[in-house]
Amino acid sequence: MNNDTKKPNILWRSFRSVRLTIVLLILIAIASVLGTFIPQREEALEFAHRLDPDTLRLFHALGLFDMYHSAWFRILVGLLALNLVICSIDRFPGAWRRFSARPRPDRSKVFHDIPEDQRLEVITSSESVLETVRTIIASKYKRVTKKTSPPATFFYAEKGRFSHFGVYIVHLSVLIIIVGALIGSFYGFEAYVNILEGEKVGSAMIRGRMLPVALGFSVRCDDFSVSFYDNGTPKEYRSDLTFFENGKKVKSAVVRVNHPAKFRGIIFYQSSYGTIPGDSAMIRLVRRASKPEVRSVNAGSNKEIPLPHGEGTFVVLEIKDNFMNMGPAVLIKVKPKQGDQIRFWVFQHHERISRQFPGIFDRFPKLNPSAFKPYTFLLEGIESKYYTGLQVSKDPGVPVVWAGFFLIVAGLFITFFTSHRRLWIKVLQQDGKSEISVAGMANKNPVGLEREIHELLGELKASLGERKNA
Known part of the structure; x- marks a missing residue:
């Protein structure tokens, strides 16, 4: 026997599966939870120091310290996008057929086995009954069509056809969000x-x-x-x-x-x-002589400053906020009028360093603030810049x-708060009476449809009853 219907290949069947969607969503959710508990990027440094080398290598190999930019996470998101596209393509033709279908108004099968409370009998068979039925239906539904097959007249009306596309709007919005995330x-x-x-x-x-x-x-x-x-x-x-x-x-x-x-x-x-550190430092010069002198100078970086008694000049070459882990310090170069240039470091916390490391300044001339006699250089402070x-x-x-x-908000609203409701009404007129039967179908919320049918019958009964008593 020839069978012209081709089965989709295994790859297509796999990606159109809702089970795959659920599995991918679970994996992405697990990854997101891991990304919440495992510090990411710079925040991961302290956490990484607590891991043993093998675990650290594993975390780096899996990209767990930058999970949302890792290749495997992007692959998961890409697979979810592909799954949504194939699911939508696979199921969309059926939704389109339901959307574009135009049922005949004079269908009789829909009236089989409808409950008695969906029938109404009016003791009149005038044309006004048909006009009343059409007017009331048109006030609630769109696309009202009418067909006469004596002795019966049929009406068909529907609304909410676009509710079939709500789930596809949700799919499209998820794809747009994924695309936006990947762009970022x-x-x-x-x-x-x-x-x-x-x-x-x-x-x-x-x-x-x-x-x-x-x-x-x-x-x-x-x-x-x-x-x-x-x-x-x-x-x-x-x-x-x-x-x-x-x-x-x-x-x-x-x-x-x-x-x-x-x-x-x-x-x-x-x-x-x-x-x-900024570009200047406050230097205090103490001159040791029969009459000691003290002078404070605001010394800019790389600017020559004359010594008070003309012995030469000095210049601040470098400014450090924490030199050798001993606090603020400056490198000073003294140019005497006679002799070689002298370079030495001057610390702000001179006395504290002397107590902590006794004799350090005498043993290392490069750290001795009194290296150029008769002056002692003291650092009062350095300029700081924010x-x-x-x-x-x-x-x-x-x-x-x-x-x-x-x-996605629009898609969820359409999906959960709208439904495609179709209504058939048959008006059978004979023997001076009109029997009105109402049947309906809905793709969702059948309870709401039933309530709407009863409200419609109530309006018909009230309107036609008034007409009868007039």
């Missing part, structure tokens, strides 16, 4: 940048990979300010930013914690702050994801 995953980035007050940058460092990414414009930190609670905890910190394109100022914005700024699709979040730490994020898929969410 492939073409977006999460980076960070530290900007000194008054400085301008045009790139940021991608988190996790330490690679620079060009912003396409420049951003300058005009000012950074921080306020503290009485216990020293930061209360609020903010950055005043200016954005430039082709060297021209385009926009100014203020960034605070939980109040980001957006420019050209890139969002800047206030993440952290810190200080670095820098602002900004998290920089770009996700071009966000508008696509939002479109998908709006569409």
Whole structure:
């Protein structure tokens, strides 16, 4: 026997399976739970230090520290998208047939075995009965058609045909959300940048990979300010930013914690702050003589400053905020009028270091602040500059994801709150009486259809009863 109906291949059958959909959703849900409990990216550093080497290698191989950008997670999402597409293609022809079907109004089979409470008898057989039936149906339903087959007249009406497509709208919206997420995953980035007050940058460092990414414009930190609670905890910190394109100022914005700024699709979040040594240091010169002298000098970096009695000059070559883990220090070069140049480090916490490491300054001339007689150089403090730490994020898929969410709301509303309701009404007129029978079908919510049929019969009874008594 010839069978022209071809069975779909095994790959198609596998991907059209609802079971596959459930399995993929479970796997993605498990992965999402793991991503919640396993720290991701920079947050994973401390967690990774607690793992043994074999477990750490396994986590790195599986990409568990950056799960949502891993190849296997993207494959899972891609398989779910393919599964939704094939399921929709496989089932859509049936939905289209139900949508485009035009049942005959004079179908008789639908009236078989309908309950008695869906029949109504009116003691009149005038044309006004048919007009009343048509008017009431038309007020509730669209696409009312009429066919006369004496002695009966049939009406057919329907509404909610588009409810057959609700599930496909949901499928489409999920696909749009997946596409938006993949666009963000492939073409977006999460980076960070530290900007000194008054400085301008045009790139940021991608988190996790330490690679620079060009912003396409420049951003300058005009000012950074921080306020503290009485216990020293930061209360609020903010950055005043200016954005430039082709060297021209385009926009100014203020960034605070939980109040980001957006420019050209890139969002800047206030993440952290810190200080670095500035360009000057306060140096105290103590001259040992019969009459000691003390003088404080604000020494700029790489600027020659004459010694008080003309013995030569000195210059601050380097400024460190924590040199050799012993606190702030500066490298000083003295140029005497006679003799060789001398270089030595001067620490701010000189006395504390002397107590902690007795004799260190005498044993190491490079650390001796009295290396150039008769002067002793003391560091009173160094200038500090604030820098602002900004998290920089770009996700071009966000508008696509939002479109998908709006569409999924519409699809869920159509799926759960609408139904395709079809109604047949037969008016049999003979012997001076009219017998009205109502039958209906719905693809969902049969209880709602039954209630609607009874409401329709109630309106017909009330309207035709008034006509009879007139």
